[in-house]
Amino acid sequence: MLALGKLLELTLAGREPAQKIQLTVDGVQMRWLSEGALEVRPPEARDNGADVLLSSGIHGNETAPIELADRLLHGIARGEIKPRTRILFLFGNPEAICRGERYLEQDVNRLFNGRHEQSIGPEAMRAAELEQLARTFFSVPGRSRLHYDLHTAIRGSKIEQFALYPFKEGRQHSRAELARLRAAGMEAVLLQNKTSITFTAFTYEQLGAESFTLELGKARPFGQNQGVDVSRLETRLKQIIEGNEPATEGLDGLKLFSVAREIIKHSDAFTLHLPADVENFSELEKGYLLAEDIAKTRWVIEEEGARIIFPNPKVKNGLRAGILIVPTTDVGLA
Ligand SMILES: O=C(O)CCC(=O)N[C@@H](CCC(=O)O)C(=O)O
Numbered sequence: 001m002l003a004l005g006k007l008l009e010l011t012l013a014g015r016e017p018a019q020k021i022q023l024t025v026d027g028v029q030m031r032w033l034s035e036g037a038l039e040v041r042p043p044e045a046r047d048n049g050a051d052v053l054l055s056s057g058i059h060g061n062e063t064a065p066i067e068l069a070d071r072l073l074h075g076i077a078r079g080e081i082k083p084r085t086r087i088l089f090l091f092g093n094p095e096a097i098c099r100g101e102r103y104l105e106q107d108v109n110r111l112f113n114g115r116h117e118q119s120i121g122p123e124a125m126r127a128a129e130l131e132q133l134a135r136t137f138f139s140v141p142g143r144s145r146l147h148y149d150l151h152t153a154i155r156g157s158k159i160e161q162f163a164l165y166p167f168k169e170g171r172q173h174s175r176a177e178l179a180r181l182r183a184a185g186m187e188a189v190l191l192q193n194k195t196s197i198t199f200t201a202f203t204y205e206q207l208g209a210e211s212f213t214l215e216l217g218k219a220r221p222f223g224q225n226q227g228v229d230v231s232r233l234e235t236r237l238k239q240i241i242e243g244n245e246p247a248t249e250g251l252d253g254l255k256l257f258s259v260a261r262e263i264i265k266h267s268d269a270f271t272l273h274l275p276a277d278v279e280n281f282s283e284l285e286k287g288y289l290l291a292e293d294i295a296k297t298r299w300v301i302e303e304e305g306a307r308i309i310f311p312n313p314k315v316k317n318g319l320r321a322g323i324l325i326v327p328t329t330d331v332g333l334a
């Protein structure tokens with residue numbers, strides 16, 4: 001296998017490859033760009049005009065997505081996967097991946113769309129670098145742009161695999177992209193209704209990509225991801241990369257949700273009234289007191305069919321400590 005196929009090994013060892021550009025037997029170019037960043041370019045005659053950004057390890061302890069990206073890279077480097085798309089592989093937070101931690105000082109996925117400029121530290125610098133790498137990759141006009149940012153969640157989930165679809169004023173969510181996600185094994189999609197500071201929000205809002213955060217199961221250490229079944233996503237990703245995706249029809253039972261409210265933690269007095277092991281998508285009754293915070297702030301459930309995802313009282317003040325979601329329909333899709 002070409003040495004650059006071992007991007008993960010290089011990244012974990014903190015090594016820069018001696019040879020930055022390598023060609024597979026089929027003439028696919030692999031180019032090391034920076035720590036944890038590698039671009040794949042098909043020969044011009046095979047290029048189908050699609051650009052695909054696959055990021056993983058934005059949170060260092062979410063290893064199943066990193067292992068998936070590593071397998072795809074190996075397949076390309078061995079000439080077993082024959083790309084027709086350009087691909088940018090990014091391992092988001094190398095130091096946190098080495099330590100098996102979500103982040104070192106700050107959550108990288110809260111530092112995009114300009115937030116890194118108001119901050120200092122390793123993660124702020126990395127977010128700026130990731131934005132620049134994505135901006136350069138998605139700068140070629142006339143090509144389609146797709147970004148999947150692969151994650152696993154802190155807790156178990158009543159709906160195992162789901163996607164979050166960012167929001168931009170005046171831009172409609174795409175039915176075709178949702179059908180593609182369904183075919184890739186996603187069971188639900190959360191349609192965001194306001195702008196955000198995550199990586200996919202950045203590529204969606206500023207770079208015009210179709211962008212999704214994909215949640216694939218529960219976060220576990222390297223080598224312990226047997227319970228995370230990424231087979232459907234992996235198959236679909238290979239098909240996207242090789243330009244031989246079967247046609248997708250309809251949403252086929254895909255559950256759609258919208259955000260009712262984001263629960264923001266304002267102070268150290270924030271208390272979340274949920275068991276520590278509560279699963280994502282747990283339903284909450286109307287009238288339930290979900291959280292309390294400074295100055296007698298109370299979060300009481302008012303919405304019919306409300307569910308909670310990503311409840312986390314340990315986030316820093318000012319950040320999202322959970323999302324209250326409600327079922328929605330496909331009416332607004334393009
Ligand atoms: O399990 C959790 O609480 C967090 C899992 C995770 O990392 N989710 C992403 C979602 C990003 C988005 O909103 O698109 C995150 O919180 O960064």
Ligand SMILES: [Zn+2]
Pocket residue numbers: 058059062151152153
């Ligand atoms: Zn994550």
